[in-house]
Amino acid sequence: xxxxxxxxxxxxxxxxxxxxxxxxxxxxxxxxxxxxxxxxxxxxxxxxxxxxxxxxxxxxxxxxxxxxxxxxxxxxxxxxxxxxxxxxxxxxxxxxxxxxxxxxxxxxxxxxxxxxxxxxxxxxxxxxxxxxxxxxxxxxxxxxxxxxxxxxxxxxxxxxxxxxxxxxxxxxxxxxxxxxxxxxxxxxxxxxxxxxxxxxxxxxxxxxxxxxxxxxxxxxxxxxxxxxxxxxxxxxxxxxxxxxxxxxxxxxxxxxxxxxxxxxxxxxxxxxxxxxxxxxxxxxxxxxxxxxxxxxxxxxxxxxxxxxxxxxxxxxxxxxxxxxxxxxxxx
Amino acid sequence: xxxxxxxxxxxxxxxxxxxxxxxxxxxxxxxxxxxxxxxxxxxxxxxxxxxxxxxxxxxxxxxxxxxxxxxxxxxxxxxxxxxxxxxxxxxxxxxxxxxxxxxxxxxxxxxxxxxxxxxxxxxxxxxxxxxxxxxxxxxxxxxxxxxxxxxxxxxxxxxxxxxxxxxxxxxxxxxxxxxxxxxxxxxxxxxxxxxxxxxxxxxxxxxxxxxxxxxxxxxxxxxxxxxxxxxxxxxxxx
Ligand SMILES: [Zn+2]
Numbered sequence: 045x046x047x048x049x050x051x052x053x054x055x056x057x058x059x060x061x062x063x064x065x066x067x068x069x070x071x072x073x074x075x076x077x078x079x080x081x082x083x084x085x086x087x088x089x090x091x092x093x094x095x096x097x098x099x100x101x102x103x104x105x106x107x108x109x110x111x112x113x114x115x116x117x118x119x120x121x122x123x124x125x126x127x128x129x130x131x132x133x134x135x136x137x138x139x140x141x142x143x144x145x146x147x148x149x150x151x152x153x154x155x156x157x158x159x160x161x162x163x164x165x166x167x168x169x170x171x172x173x174x175x176x177x178x179x180x181x182x183x184x185x186x187x188x189x190x191x192x193x194x195x196x197x198x199x200x201x202x203x204x205x206x207x208x209x210x211x212x213x214x215x216x217x218x219x220x221x222x223x224x225x226x227x228x229x230x231x232x233x234x235x236x237x238x239x240x241x242x243x244x245x246x247x248x249x250x251x252x253x254x255x256x257x258x259x260x261x262x263x264x265x266x267x268x269x270x271x272x273x274x275x276x277x278x279x280x281x282x283x284x285x286x287x288x289x290x291x292x293x294x295x296x297x298x299x300x301x302x303x304x305x306x307x308x309x310x311x312x313x314x315x316x317x318x319x320x321x322x323x324x325x326x327x328x329x330x331x332x333x334x335x336x337x338x339x340x341x342x343x344x345x346x347x348x349x350x351x352x353x354x355x356x357x358x359x360x361x362x363x364x365x366x367x368x369x370x371x372x373x374x375x
Numbered sequence: 376x377x378x379x380x381x382x383x384x385x386x387x388x389x390x391x392x393x394x395x396x397x398x399x400x401x402x403x404x405x406x407x408x409x410x411x412x413x414x415x416x417x418x419x420x421x422x423x424x425x426x427x428x429x430x431x432x433x434x435x436x437x438x439x440x441x442x443x444x445x446x447x448x449x450x451x452x453x454x455x456x457x458x459x460x461x462x463x464x465x466x467x468x469x470x471x472x473x474x475x476x477x478x479x480x481x482x483x484x485x486x487x488x489x490x491x492x493x494x495x496x497x498x499x500x501x502x503x504x505x506x507x508x509x510x511x512x513x514x515x516x517x518x519x520x521x522x523x524x525x526x527x528x529x530x531x532x533x534x535x536x537x538x539x540x541x542x543x544x545x546x547x548x549x550x551x552x553x554x555x556x557x558x559x560x561x562x563x564x565x566x567x568x569x570x571x572x573x574x575x576x577x578x579x580x581x582x583x584x585x586x587x588x589x590x591x592x593x594x595x596x597x598x599x600x601x602x603x604x605x606x607x608x609x610x611x612x613x
């Protein structure tokens with residue numbers, strides 16, 4: 045008997061994931077089956093392809109998560125799944141699977157907010173973080189700053205008004221002919237470039253919200269003017285403009301909320317330049333920086349299980365007639 | 376042996392529980408039409424048929440599921456639920472085409488006249504329909520040819536070219552009622568035959584379980600009939 049463990053499922057985008065986490069902090073297993081190869085030729089996630097792949101992968105991924113953790117369904121406390129935000133057809137697969145398990149094992153079902161879960165990824169590694177925390181969640185699908193005041197008590201203080209940061213990386217990488225996904229490719233290329241070579245715009249200065257679509261346009265225009273310029277310089281300068289904006293809004297939010305800890309989440313949090321800059325700015329402003337390892341930053345089900353653990357205590361189970369919400373926000 | 380059947384390939388959520396010892400006789404059934412809230416309605420419907428029949432999920436011997444063709448998102452709710460439940464319970468799955476489940480109810484034929492063919496038609500959106508042809512044989516129907524997707528006009532032209540009496544059923548017929556009304560030698564089945572029959576599913580599954588014609592949960596795949604490439608929507612993940 046494993047005490048108080050939750051099995052969670054994550055299928056909001058292009059990762060099919062399941063994990064078993066005890067007490068909201070102890071990861072007993074975490075399985076992530078990435079579909080990145082299925083989507084690479086399209087240069088982005090194709091919803092229908094993602095949904096079809098989830099149906100095929102969900103059974104084996106659940107079996108692996110239970111097997112790796114060495115637990116049986118009947119040992120568990122609850123079954124959780126991401127219920128939003130995300131791709132509607134993709135979310136439906138995970139939620140249907142979780143409800144099916146909840147019915148079979150007669151366990152409570154918990155629908156989890158994917159954005160809250162990105163904030164909770166930090167708790168998995170560091171359960172003693174002192175709120176309020178200023179959390180930057182940046183990925184291919186979302187870019188926002190959340191103030192984490194306490195369990196089940198979070199508020200969004202800024203978000204992107206157009207593209208997500210990761211989307212900007214993907215679009216610029218495609219424009220530069222680098223491939224997909226763009227984040228890691230630009231990160232690597234930028235190491236050989238000069239981040240100060242090109243003065244790309246920093247959008248919405250002084251505002252809490254983000255904007256990245258103008259930056260992408262600026263890169264395209266620059267390339268038109270200077271088609272033979274070093275592409276590593278373009279990558280480094282573009283990345284610097286993104287990171288500047290991300291760090292700027294995160295620190296601004298931390299100042300306003302009196303948060304003494306900076307936390308990162310989302311796929312873009314795996315960017316080496318962003319990690320270095322957040323560590324630097326934390327040091328310079330007398331704050332702590334908590335940067336979860338990249339596999340907890342990118343989409344995973346362990347963070348869903350951790351969130352479900354706290355939500356189960358504050359809100360109780362989610363009724364079985366609850367659906368999915370593709371545009372769910374943090375409230 | 377108890378069998379749980381479900382089909383969510385159309386705008387209906389259908390769930391039934393039956394007993395194979397009784398030839399697949401239905402003990403309890405839930406049919407919810409028109410909402411397209413499959414993910415919300417399916418789990419409570421399963422709970423309801425269990426409560427109603429007094430059968431616990433761990434007493435099931437097999438799960439039967441309609442695998443489409445039909446609405447992609449709805450279809451995946453049923454197929455995922457059936458697969459994952461069967462995997463967790465360690466029992467096999469009987470899968471059936473949702474078109475078969477429209478053509479299968481014995482009452483469908485009793486109602487009609489001397490039809491030679493039964494043609495179930497499921498709305499596929501974009502002015503297309505999923506369909507198949509079933510020849511009326513002693514004791515039921517037998518499918519002829521493949522499951523297809525195509526325009527309403529092509530299906531009607533095809534049927535018009537034949538000389539056989541046709542019984543039409545399904546939500547595709549309802550949706551394109553006026554076009555189908557122009558088809559000679561045809562009749563439309565009543566509204567009770569608009570959606571895949573889960574009672575027929577449980578019955579059909581009882582026979583197949585008997586003959587061990589089932590598959591393991593990981594071998595259950597939705598029948599899409601359309602390439603996903605055709606469905607490309609360059610939508611941004613959120
Ligand atoms: Zn995410």
